[in-house]
Amino acid sequence: MSDTDKFDEHHNGEGDEPTRRDFIYIATAAAAAVGGGAFAWPLVSQMSAAGDTRAAGSIEIDLSKVSEGQQLKVLWRGKPVFVRYRTQKEIDEADAVDIETLRDPETDDARFVANPEGKINKHLLVMVGVCTHFGCIPVGEAGDFDGWYCPCHGSHYDTSGRIRKGPAPTNMVIPKYAYISDTVIKVG
Numbered sequence: 001m002s003d004t005d006k007f008d009e010h011h012n013g014e015g016d017e018p019t020r021r022d023f024i025y026i027a028t029a030a031a032a033a034v035g036g037g038a039f040a041w042p043l044v045s046q047m048s049a050a051g052d053t054r055a056a057g058s059i060e061i062d063l064s065k066v067s068e069g070q071q072l073k074v075l076w077r078g079k080p081v082f083v084r085y086r087t088q089k090e091i092d093e094a095d096a097v098d099i100e101t102l103r104d105p106e107t108d109d110a111r112f113v114a115n116p117e118g119k120i121n122k123h124l125l126v127m128v129g130v131c132t133h134f135g136c137i138p139v140g141e142a143g144d145f146d147g148w149y150c151p152c153h154g155s156h157y158d159t160s161g162r163i164r165k166g167p168a169p170t171n172m173v174i175p176k177y178a179y180i181s182d183t184v185i186k187v188g
């Protein structure tokens, strides 16, 4: 079963109902085509994608659209990508974790991509918003570690999207992305 199959299967279950209320949704033109066929999500606004990037399965996201404490959800290849503008408190919580205690050891810094100047912006966390257990969509600002909580079977992720408690085997995935300007990234 592919990841997409898992995502669709669980998305249609009652377990993901709380997630639909929690985020601002932004759909790319390419993603809207997928969403329209498989399920109906509320759409607040649309971002355009150039034809060549659509063809390659890539999307561009303007990070300047996200305010502190806010999360955007962008569809990419049929899956949600979360863009979370973390508060300083959330960053400090992520940095304070002893990675030796983690199921899937990974520093917070390792979950970011550097901009062209070689710097990472730890406020802006970009990750695939799919639980690594069976593919449900976790709820933000929830769970025992102030990050995300997956209501399907009770996985708790921290403010870096790392698995901390529950059945999920690994951290939520950081997609391949790159900065194409100071504020715009290309995912995929």
Ligand code: FES
Residues within 6 Å of the ligand: 131, 132, 133, 134, 135, 136, 150, 151, 152, 153, 154, 155, 166, 167, 168
């Ligand atoms: S799918 Fe998230 S805990 Fe099972």
